[in-house]
Amino acid sequence: MKHSTTPQTRRGRGPARRIGRSLALVLPVVLVLSGTLAVTRVNWSGGSSSPVLTASDASASKASSRVVRAPHEVLHDRLLTELREEDPGVALTHLQQAVDERPSLARHCASIARSLGRAAVRVYGPTRAQSYSRPVCDTSFASGVLAAHG
DSSP: OOOOOOOSSSSTTTTHHHHHHHHHOOOOHHHHHHHHHHHHHTTTTSOOOOOSOOOOOOOGGSSOOOOOOOHHHHHHHHHHHHHHSSOHHHHHHHHHHHHOOOGGGHHHHHHHHHHHHHHHHHHHHHHHHHTTTTTTTHHHHHHHHHHHHH
16 A cells, blocks of 8 residues: 655655755764864953963964963962961861862862872871871872871
C-alpha cells in the first residue's frame, strides 16, 4: 500500500537541502571562531584601568617593565610575612578567608598551607609550629610542618 501519490526520487530535493548541509558544516566553525575571539577580548584580570590585550596585539610581544604576579603568589608572600611578623595562626586564618572570598584560590590553598607549615618550622621550631595546625585546606599545614621537620 502506497501512502504518497507523488513519486519520490533522489534528485528532486532542491537547493534547501544543499543549503542545510552547507550550514551544518560551516556554522559550528563560525561559532567556535567567534567564541574564541570573544574570549580573547574579555578583560579577565578585573582591573578596568588596564587595556585589554589580545594575542594579535603587537605591543604584547614587547617586554614589559612591570612584572604582573598571579593572585596566589601575592597571597603566598603576604601570608609568609604575616607568619613571621605575627604567628602562623593569623596567616592560616587569612588564608582561609582569602579562599572563602576568592574560590579561584582554592586550587592553590594546599600548596600555600604546606609552604606556611615549612616556614613555621624554620621560624618557630617543629613543636611550636605544630601547635598552630588546623584543618585549613585539609591538613596541608601539618604536612608542611612534618616535611620540614622530617
